[in-house]
Amino acid sequence: MNVTLKLTSLTKRYGAATALSGVSFSVSAGERVALLGHNGAGKSTLMKIVLGLIPFDGGEVSVLGVTPGSAVARTGVAYLPENVAFHPALTGEEQIRLFLSLRGENPGQARALLERVGLHEAAGRRIGSYSKGMRQRVGLAQALIGHPRLLVLDEPTSGLDPVSRRDFYALLDGLAAEGAAILLSSHALTEVEARTDRIVILSGGHLVATGALETLRRQAGLPVVLLVTPVSGQAMAVAAGLPGSRIAGDKVVLTVPPDDKLSELARITALGTIIADVDLVPPSLEDIYSHFSRRDGQ
Numbered sequence: 001m002n003v004t005l006k007l008t009s010l011t012k013r014y015g016a017a018t019a020l021s022g023v024s025f026s027v028s029a030g031e032r033v034a035l036l037g038h039n040g041a042g043k044s045t046l047m048k049i050v051l052g053l054i055p056f057d058g059g060e061v062s063v064l065g066v067t068p069g070s071a072v073a074r075t076g077v078a079y080l081p082e083n084v085a086f087h088p089a090l091t092g093e094e095q096i097r098l099f100l101s102l103r104g105e106n107p108g109q110a111r112a113l114l115e116r117v118g119l120h121e122a123a124g125r126r127i128g129s130y131s132k133g134m135r136q137r138v139g140l141a142q143a144l145i146g147h148p149r150l151l152v153l154d155e156p157t158s159g160l161d162p163v164s165r166r167d168f169y170a171l172l173d174g175l176a177a178e179g180a181a182i183l184l185s186s187h188a189l190t191e192v193e194a195r196t197d198r199i200v201i202l203s204g205g206h207l208v209a210t211g212a213l214e215t216l217r218r219q220a221g222l223p224v225v226l227l228v229t230p231v232s233g234q235a236m237a238v239a240a241g242l243p244g245s246r247i248a249g250d251k252v253v254l255t256v257p258p259d260d261k262l263s264e265l266a267r268i269t270a271l272g273t274i275i276a277d278v279d280l281v282p283p284s285l286e287d288i289y290s291h292f293s294r295r296d297g298q
């Protein structure tokens with residue numbers, strides 16, 4: 001695969017404090033990678049290094065095969081900060097025309113860019129009248145100038161409503177399908193779960209986990225919950241037949257290690273006609289995230 005961003009043993013210190021310690025991972029063309037971590041885990045520091053805004057102390061960083069912050073890297077990398085600020089008196093179109101001119105590009109592309117992010121109808125309105133979601137889209141339109149090959153997005157959907165979030169991710173899907181590499185930080189774990197290809201978890205400046213969610217789920221080995229629905233009036237009988245279970249409302253709940261899942265299901269089905277239904281609840285991304293980010297004593 002075509003590697004767009006590669007970090008190898010990246011280390012960054014602020015005075016005596018280590019913000020990043022031996023962090024290695026890569027993002028390929030067309031890949032959407034989520035960077036997760038508690039406050040202070042090192043996400044912003046990592047992004048600033050990738051953008052070439054701050055120096056680092058050890059390891060290697062390759063952006064589009066070159067040094068971060070070099071002319072080639074600056075042209076090929078786009079950044080969307082968490083809270084984008086624009087001039088409220090300008091219209092969306094005026095703002096994008098301005099950015100295009102500053103980048104030496106044809107301002108006539110502004111309409112097409114705004115259309116791409118779903119802002120064509122509001123293009124002639126002042127940004128001061130835009131919602132937060134619309135301002136994020138202006139930010140994305142700006143980030144798309146010059147067809148960047150790597151998009152670095154800091155909490156791009158924070159403060160957006162569910163529909164705006166879905167639209168935003170649909171846009172990112174389109175960009176990834178065209179070959180852009182996407183690195184985004186987020187605290188919204190459920191959407192990350194559905195809309196990214198791979199997850200990188202930082203904790204206290206260390207990379208504590210990386211992989212597709214399914215891989216992390218297996219590595220974590222967290223318990224699986226079996227929600228058993230008894231036939232009406234049979235909850236006690238079901239619970240009695242399943243040592244280690246508990247009754248919660250109209251369900252009988254069993255929490256089991258992942259490797260025991262099948263044998264437990266066999267135990268449940270062996271109870272026969274007093275069982276109405278069984279649901280299997282795998283650990284959520286929240287559970288997996290807490291599991292990994294608590295390691296290292298964080």
Ligand SMILES: Nc1ncnc2c1ncn2[C@@H]1O[C@H](COP(=O)(O)OP(=O)(O)OP(=O)(O)O)[C@@H](O)[C@H]1O
Nearest residue numbers: 014017018019037038039040041042043044045046
């Ligand atoms: N300019 C700086 N000078 C000294 N320490 C810093 C500086 N910037 C960040 N740090 C420290 O480096 C560590 C990593 O911070 P960073 O901002 O990268 O974390 P983060 O994961 O982005 O957190 P958040 O989610 O709160 O934005 C923290 O301990 C922070 O206090």
